[in-house]
Amino acid sequence: MLLYVLPVEIIAARELEWMEELSIQQFDFVIRRLDPLPMPPEALDPRRHQYDATTILRAALETCPPDATRLLAVTEQDICIPMLTFVFGQAQVDGTVALLSLARLRQEYHGLKPCPELFQARVRKETLHELGHTFGLFHCHDADCAMALSINIAGIDAKQDSLCSDCTAQLDNRIREVRREIGATKE
Amino acid sequence: MNSQWKILVVDDEIAMRESLAAWLREDAYTVDTAASGREALERAREAAYDIYFIDLKMPPEIGGIETMIELRKFQPDATVVIITAYATVDTAISAIKEGAQEYMVKPCNPEDLSAFVERVIQLKNLQRENLYLRKKLTRQYTFQDIISKNPRMHEIFELVREITSQRSTVLVQGESGTGKELIARAIHHAGDRSSRPFVGVSCASLAETLLESELFGHEKGSFTGAVARKQGKFELAGNGSIFLDEIGDISPKLQMDLLRVLQERKFFRIGGTTEIPMNARIIAATNRNLEEAVEEGAFRDDLFYRLNVINIRIPPLRERREDIPLLAENLISRLAIETNKEVREISREALKMLMDHDWPGNVRELENALERAIVTAHGEVLEVENFDFLATARHRQTPWEVPGDTSLAELEKRAVMAALDRTEGNIKAAANILGVDRSTLYAKLKKYGLSR
Numbered sequence: 001m002l003l004y005v006l007p008v009e010i011i012a013a014r015e016l017e018w019m020e021e022l023s024i025q026q027f028d029f030v031i032r033r034l035d036p037l038p039m040p041p042e043a044l045d046p047r048r049h050q051y052d053a054t055t056i057l058r059a060a061l062e063t064c065p066p067d068a069t070r071l072l073a074v075t076e077q078d079i080c081i082p083m084l085t086f087v088f089g090q091a092q093v094d095g096t097v098a099l100l101s102l103a104r105l106r107q108e109y110h111g112l113k114p115c116p117e118l119f120q121a122r123v124r125k126e127t128l129h130e131l132g133h134t135f136g137l138f139h140c141h142d143a144d145c146a147m148a149l150s151i152n153i154a155g156i157d158a159k160q161d162s163l164c165s166d167c168t169a170q171l172d173n174r175i176r177e178v179r180r181e182i183g184a185t186k187e
Numbered sequence: 188m189n190s191q192w193k194i195l196v197v198d199d200e201i202a203m204r205e206s207l208a209a210w211l212r213e214d215a216y217t218v219d220t221a222a223s224g225r226e227a228l229e230r231a232r233e234a235a236y237d238i239y240f241i242d243l244k245m246p247p248e249i250g251g252i253e254t255m256i257e258l259r260k261f262q263p264d265a266t267v268v269i270i271t272a273y274a275t276v277d278t279a280i281s282a283i284k285e286g287a288q289e290y291m292v293k294p295c296n297p298e299d300l301s302a303f304v305e306r307v308i309q310l311k312n313l314q315r316e317n318l319y320l321r322k323k324l325t326r327q328y329t330f331q332d333i334i335s336k337n338p339r340m341h342e343i344f345e346l347v348r349e350i351t352s353q354r355s356t357v358l359v360q361g362e363s364g365t366g367k368e369l370i371a372r373a374i375h376h377a378g379d380r381s382s383r384p385f386v387g388v389s390c391a392s393l394a395e396t397l398l399e400s401e402l403f404g405h406e407k408g409s410f411t412g413a414v415a416r417k418q419g420k421f422e423l424a425g426n427g428s429i430f431l432d433e434i435g436d437i438s439p440k441l442q443m444d445l446l447r448v449l450q451e452r453k454f455f456r457i458g459g460t461t462e463i464p465m466n467a468r469i470i471a472a473t474n475r476n477l478e479e480a481v482e483e484g485a486f487r488d489d490l491f492y493r494l495n496v497i498n499i500r501i502p503p504l505r506e507r508r509e510d511i512p513l514l515a516e517n518l519i520s521r522l523a524i525e526t527n528k529e530v531r532e533i534s535r536e537a538l539k540m541l542m543d544h545d546w547p548g549n550v551r552e553l554e555n556a557l558e559r560a561i562v563t564a565h566g567e568v569l570e571v572e573n574f575d576f577l578a579t580a581r582h583r584q585t586p587w588e589v590p591g592d593t594s595l596a597e598l599e600k601r602a603v604m605a606a607l608d609r610t611e612g613n614i615k616a617a618a619n620i621l622g623v624d625r626s627t628l629y630a631k632l633k634k635y636g637l638s639r
């Protein structure tokens with residue numbers, strides 16, 4: 001399984017490595033990093049000073065290489081959807097592309113001192129969460145599970161960077177199916 | 188699992204509807220989208236959704252509130268959330284007034300949206316559970332079309348179950364309006380005769396000769412007016428059941444004829460020479476005390492014993508008051524549909540009033556009272572005021588004194604005349620007032636030589 005990591009604008013190597021490390025551990029992905037994608041200008045909502053997640057997701061999908069099993073786009077910008085004031089990320093459920101915003105995962109965004117350990121933990125949890133959606137996982141009612149819905153930063157901090165047993169079983173099944181599909185395509 | 192809940196997102200902006208749909212899908216909801224109010228209504232007509240998120244303004248198409256009003260015409264319980272970017276107090280009031288459960292200003296906080304959806308789902312879960320439990324409870328108290336939790340009625344249900352496959356004659360006794368025909372139908376439908384005919388005859392509504400012809404049929408030319416051969420009810424019932432209602436009112440001659448049919452299980456058409464076998468099960472019913480009629484010599488004892496092989500005595504409603512809430516609930520849901528009214532329930536106070544009433548006309552009178560209250564009601568709940576006519580009827584009865592020198596027959600005759608006078612000869616309405624069915628009223632008219 002091949003995961004393409006797509007920085008939208010410039011992303012520091014350290015953050016990309018955290019995401020890639022989690023992806024290898026949890027999904028056994030082979031990683032390929034793509035060149036940064038410029039932010040699509042139409043994604044900017046000037047009134048809200050935020051970027052539209054769906055527009056970025058669509059642009060990411062257009063650049064997605066044909067051999068990608070999944071593509072994980074990542075941006076430093078704060079993202080939203082028209083109905084909600086913000087989202088931490090967005091993904092196609094059981095689809096190919098996921099998007100993660102690092103903006104609100106940083107302590108600085110909330111007016112606090114930087115904390116690299118906390119930031120890394122949040123990046124790992126949300127990477128697992130958004131990629132989990134692309135493997136058909138929905139929000140989980142287990143508050144410890146990385147697939148639990150987080151509606152604020154405290155919700156992210158409360159959960160683990162791992163899956164509950166139910167989500168793990170579902171993910172394993174879906175990964176097996178995806179591997180079979182890839183094998184069939186190659187043949 | 189959230190996938191059982193269906194949500195429709197209605198917005199003319201693709202970015203808005205697709206992003207909200209995607210966010211909800213991450214929560215496992217089954218989400219569809221519609222680009223206009225009209226498309227939303229088409230989709231909702233195909234299959235109902237549990238929650239509708241509808242944008243307030245979708246020019247040039249119909250707006251969110253109009254869409255909601257149209258939707259409620261065929262899905263009155265729909266949960267609708269009106270969403271808007273242009274919040275004003277007027278639109279918010281208008282949306283809530285028209286029945287929106289929530290009015291959300293976009294963009295909203297994920298916490299608010301998530302909490303709202305969770306709240307709606309919890310409520311929907313409770314509604315489903317409530318509906319399931321109510322259905323289960325009604326099923327538990329329902330036998331064929333008869334609803335009761337009264338132990339005596341359940342003994343009757345048990346007896347009916349035991350006798351359905353037998354051929355023995357059944358005599359159902361009970362006051363007018365207690366549901367004697369329902370019991371007769373239950374005996375028929377719960378058994379192996381259910382696919383065969385169930386033929387009912389009201390013995391009190393017909394003159395002796397007519398009833399004879401009705402029961403046994405006649406050959407062409409057997410009497411003036413017999414222009415063709417006619418099959419009687421015994422013949423039409425075949426291997427099914429024949430229900431002889433108001434059996435206590437038949438003439439001595441017919442009592443004799445009926446006895447012969449019961450003994451020999453065959454009969455002749457009037458004017459006929461061919462014997463016809465009688466295979467139907469006989470279920471007779473009366474509101475008269477047949478034992479007394481036998482003692483008085485008004486009813487043949489041999490016929491009584493033939494009919495009374497299995498006896499079912501239905502208690503009057505005043506002796507099973509615990510059934511009134513169940514019956515009222517069931518009748519309200521049926522009558523509200525039949526009368527096209529929005530009544531859904533009855534207030535606690537009004538129900539207490541019904542429980543305290545004596546119901547001389549039994550379930551039929553209760554049904555009539557509920558229908559009258561529903562027709563005059565405004566709103567979803569029947570209140571005490573809707574049953575004012577019951578209090579008036581009680582009040583009218585209290586100060587009235589029975590003259591000491593009047594016979595029972597005279598009293599009955601006067602009551603019948605007064606009811607007919609009040610209803611200007613309308614038999615159905617007069618029977619309702621008297622708390623008897625139409626066939627009983629016809630019998631009384633015949634008995635006292637009265638006309639409408």
